[in-house]
Amino acid sequence: MARIPHRYAHVVTALLLSGLMSCMVSGISTLRSIGFADILLAKWMTNWAWSWSVAFPAVLVVLPVVRAIVARVVAPPPPRPGP
Numbered sequence: 001m002a003r004i005p006h007r008y009a010h011v012v013t014a015l016l017l018s019g020l021m022s023c024m025v026s027g028i029s030t031l032r033s034i035g036f037a038d039i040l041l042a043k044w045m046t047n048w049a050w051s052w053s054v055a056f057p058a059v060l061v062v063l064p065v066v067r068a069i070v071a072r073v074v075a076p077p078p079p080r081p082g083p
Contacts, residue, residue, distance in 0.1 A: 014063055018055035026051040 004012055026047040034043060 010063070011060070014059040015056060017063075018059040019052055022051035022055040023048050 027044050030040065030044040030047050034040060037043075
């Protein structure tokens, strides 16, 4: 199987992170708003598509900012002992 080049790792990360998070959040939100109705799955998938279309570009923009903040508040790892 062919693999995606490393230079696209940040895009793949954003795609997977936004997809999974928007799926969970839209599922919970849809369930809370309409309950266990016959149309739950159809509504959830529609809501997920809209959510993901917003979440993916948002993660592409926000993730570098979050990484910079984390780098400032988290101590660097201790140096590894040499051989």
